[in-house]
Amino acid sequence: MKLEILVGMIASGKSTYARQRADDGAIVICHDDLTAMVHASYRYEQEKRDLYREMEEAIVRVALEAELDVVIDRTHLTRESRWRWISFAREEQVRIEAVVFAVESAAVHARRRCYSDPRGRAFEEWLRVAEHHASQAAEEPFYDHEGFDEIVHKIPALNAASV
Numbered sequence: 039m040k041l042e043i044l045v046g047m048i049a050s051g052k053s054t055y056a057r058q059r060a061d062d063g064a065i066v067i068c069h070d071d072l073t074a075m076v077h078a079s080y081r082y083e084q085e086k087r088d089l090y091r092e093m094e095e096a097i098v099r100v101a102l103e104a105e106l107d108v109v110i111d112r113t114h115l116t117r118e119s120r121w122r123w124i125s126f127a128r129e130e131q132v133r134i135e136a137v138v139f140a141v142e143s144a145a146v147h148a149r150r151r152c153y154s155d156p157r158g159r160a161f162e163e164w165l166r167v168a169e170h171h172a173s174q175a176a177e178e179p180f181y182d183h184e185g186f187d188e189i190v191h192k193i194p195a196l197n198a199a200s201v
C-alpha cells in the first residue's frame with residue numbers, strides 16, 4: 039500500500055499513467071476532475087483551495103483505510119504541494135512515492151493539450167498555463183532528497199512523437 043504523487047506540467051502524461059494505475063486497482067484522485075465535480079464544469083477557484091484539499095485528504099484516508107494504493111493526479115510543481123503529502127504520509131505511516139514526468143518546452147506541452155483534450159480552450163490559453171507551470175518547475179525543481187521513499191522518473195520513449 040502506498041501513496042503516489044504525480045509531478046508534471048500539463049500534458050506530461052500524468053492522467054495516462056493514472057489510468058494504468060487505476061486499471062491495476064489503485065484509487066486515483068484527479069484534481070481537475072475533483073474541481074470539475076464541485077463546480078459542474080472544468081474550473082479552479084483559488085479561494086476554494088482548502089475545500090479541495092479537505093476533499094482530497096478525505097478520499098485518501100478512506101482508500102488507505104481499505105488498504106488501497108492511492109495516486110494523486112495533479113501537477114505538484116511547488117515544493118509546498120509535495121511537502122504537504124510527504125508530511126501527510128508520515129502522519130498516516132504510509133509509503134510515499136513520487137512519479138516525476140519530463141519537462142519539455144511550454145509550447146510542446148500546450149500543443150499536446152490542444153491535440154489530446156483542449157477542454158474548449160484555445161492554444162494561447164494553454165500556452166499561458168504551460169508557461170506558468172514551466173516557471174514553477176524552474177523555480178522549485180524537484181530534488182531527489184525532498185523526503186519521498188521512492189522516486190520514479192518517467193522519461194519519454196525515444197521514439198515518442200513530440201506533438
Ligand SMILES: Nc1ncnc2c1ncn2[C@@H]1O[C@H](COP(=O)(O)OP(=O)(O)O)[C@@H](O)[C@H]1O
Pocket residue numbers: 046047048049050051052053054055150151154194195198199200201
Ligand atoms: N512524453 C510524451 N510524448 C508524447 N505524448 C505524450 C507524452 N506524455 C503524454 N503524451 C500525450 O499527451 C496527451 C496528454 O497526456 P495526459 O496523460 O492527459 O497528461 P496530463 O494528465 O499530464 O495533463 C495524451 O494524448 C498523451 O498520450
Ligand SMILES: [Mg+2]
Pocket residue numbers: 049052053054070111
Ligand atoms: Mg491530466
